[in-house]
Amino acid sequence: MRYYVLTLFPEMVEQGLKTSILGRAQSQGLISLKAVNIRDFSENKHGHVDDYPYGGGAGMVMQPGPVYRACEAVEAEIGHGARVIYMTPQGRVFDQNMAKELAKEEELIFLCGHYEGIDERVLEQKVTDCVSIGDYVLTGGELPAMVMIDCISRLVPGVLNNDQSAEIESFHDNLLEYPQYTRPEEFMGMRVPEVLLSGHHANIERWRREESIRRTLERRPDLLPDAHLTDREREYLDGLQKG
Ligand code: ADE
Numbered sequence: 001m002r003y004y005v006l007t008l009f010p011e012m013v014e015q016g017l018k019t020s021i022l023g024r025a026q027s028q029g030l031i032s033l034k035a036v037n038i039r040d041f042s043e044n045k046h047g048h049v050d051d052y053p054y055g056g057g058a059g060m061v062m063q064p065g066p067v068y069r070a071c072e073a074v075e076a077e078i079g080h081g082a083r084v085i086y087m088t089p090q091g092r093v094f095d096q097n098m099a100k101e102l103a104k105e106e107e108l109i110f111l112c113g114h115y116e117g118i119d120e121r122v123l124e125q126k127v128t129d130c131v132s133i134g135d136y137v138l139t140g141g142e143l144p145a146m147v148m149i150d151c152i153s154r155l156v157p158g159v160l161n162n163d164q165s166a167e168i169e170s171f172h173d174n175l176l177e178y179p180q181y182t183r184p185e186e187f188m189g190m191r192v193p194e195v196l197l198s199g200h201h202a203n204i205e206r207w208r209r210e211e212s213i214r215r216t217l218e219r220r221p222d223l224l225p226d227a228h229l230t231d232r233e234r235e236y237l238d239g240l241q242k243g
Contacts, residue, residue, distance in 0.1 A: 001031045001103070001156050004074045004082075005145050006067065007112040008049065010035035016146050025159045033149070034074075038062070041069040050115050059116035067111065067122045074109055082107040083128045085148070087141030088117070091130030094148055098131070102148070103155035110148070112141030174227040176220055178211040213237050 005013045013035040018026065025031045042049050043065065050060040071084060083105060092098070102108060111118070111127065133144040153159050181192040195207045213233060216223055217240055229237065 001105070001153065002078075002107045003031065003033045003149055004078075004107065004109045005033070005035045005112060005142075005149075006038055006070045006074065006109065007035055007140075007142055007145075008038055008114055009112075009140070009142055010037045012142050013112075013146060016142075017149060021159065022150060022153055025153055025156070028158070030156055030158045031153050036070050036074055038066050038070045041066040041073070053116065057116075061116050062113060062118040064119040064122035064125075067118055068125065071109065071111070071122075071126045078107050078109075082109050084109045084111055084126050085129045085131050085145075086111045086113070086118075086123060086127040087133075087144040087148075088113065088130050089132045089135070089137050091132040093135070094131050094133050094144075094151075096151075099148070099151045099155060103152045108152070110141070110145040112145050114140040173212075174216075174223040175209075175212040176215045176223070178208040178215070209233060210236055214240060217241070 007013055014033065017023070017033055022031070026033060039047050039049055048063075049066045050062050053059070053061045075082065083102075085102075085108060087110060131144070131148065133147050138144065181196060185192050185197070193207070195203050198204070210233075213227075213229070213236060216227065217237065224237070
């Protein structure tokens with residue numbers, strides 16, 4: 001997967017994605033990231049990329065020219081069409097299913113706005129997808145693009161080790177993760193659930209599924225209608241709901 005991020009703050013994106021799992025994935029060549037500074041495509045002698053909004057109003061608007069040229073440069077480098085994702089609170093809300101879809105692409109171009117947004121004309125010309133990371137407003141599109149890159153990258157084969165990959169499946173089931181414990185066996189008088197010490201794999205698996213179901217019911221009941229449950233698990237859920 002090759003990511004291109006069009007931004008006024010390339011260091012923010014590069015620095016934020018170079019540690020831990022994504023840093024390693026970049027060194028291994030499983031993903032690559034190029035942060036392109038939109039300011040480099042300004043034709044203004046001061047390097048300005050924004051101006052006052054026509055019609056008046058607060059704030060500044062990013063001009064279409066630099067964004068257009070930055071996008072053209074990246075598209076020329078890629079050599080074929082690629083999705084251009086504009087980060088905006090007005091977009092479709094990002095979720096795991098969208099991440100799965102986007103992970104199939106070879107390249108993704110993220111466009112990050114600042115100030116009061118970007119001139120609509122370049123958005124009409126270049127953007128294929130408008131995406132929001134949630135119903136709240138941030139100061140720019142960089143953090144949202146980084147959130148998406150993190151989430152999509154863990155679905156790229158090899159980025160997580162095989163052990164971790166299995167964990168992805170649990171979200172496909174629309175269930176929240178079960179609680180985890182490690183040593184010591186007792187902490188401030190609280191013991192690790194006995195079943196986890198038993199070595200009985202079938203019982204552990206069953207306990208974990210039940211904890212996932214209980215947790216999802218308590219914290220995210222909206223996920224349950226699309227959860228994949230066995231008949232026995234459905235009975236367990238019915239029991240909790242009646243209880
Ligand atoms: N830019 C500002 N807020 C945003 C959000 N919630 N999602 C995507 N882009 C944004």
